[in-house]
Amino acid sequence: MNSQLQALVALQDLDLMIREAKDPERATQEQELGFELHGVDKLEKTRERLAKQIDESLLRVYERMSRRFTRVVVPLEGKVCLGCFMGLPTASKRTAEPGTIENCENCGRILYRL
């Protein structure tokens, strides 16, 4: 996985964690089980730092697609995008060149290879 894609994956995981920690229902469920969720500010600062490491245009694409999809970066399993579950006939012909970011031909999500 190239470094930009790796940073995007980390960003997406952080976004999910922050979203869940800020969701009152979800946060209450975790707190009732005995978990602490007091570090949201810390995560938001980490997110800021991480976002600066990502190429601006790629980050813009991610942010724009985040408004449409919960998960923008999804695995490609064989020839199937695990975001929309559509087969991508040309996926196997592509060479996973270092530094290139692949998108699903059907839904546009950013793909990473398993």
Next chain:
Amino acid sequence: MPTAPFVERRESHLEVHLRPTHFIPELRSKKKASVLEEMVAHLAKHKATRQVDALLETLLQREALGSTGIGKGIAIPHARSTVVIERAVLLARSSKGIEFEAMDGNPVHILFLIVAPPVDQDPIYLQMLSQIVKSIRLAPARRRILEAPDFGTIRTVIKGQLSDE
């Protein structure tokens, strides 16, 4: 004389995910970060993820949100991550104990690691968290898990705790 019908109890989600391959009887590591690394590496060995570094980073971020050391010698590190394909639970023990920044300040001896993909709706993930908390809430159950000679015994203890509800 009519007898009461025998109704087989359905396995809980936690029991379904508890596997002998996902068990570390005695952790080698002693510190929080290295323990998480050891556990993630074990999961990777059993194909739960191929992206060890990415998953470890997400788990460490979850710990930054708040320690998952819930006290009484228990920690339940958990996270949903893009690099996880299927839900997995890993059980690990440490007889000496691990400094895990637990809420009661005590060392952790029993750890359940839960990882899951970030699908939109995943009630099973939360149910498993809840089932783990329920299965270890009593001191005798925790002691039996720590002293169990093998994974099968631990599974029986957990099953028993969940059946008593």
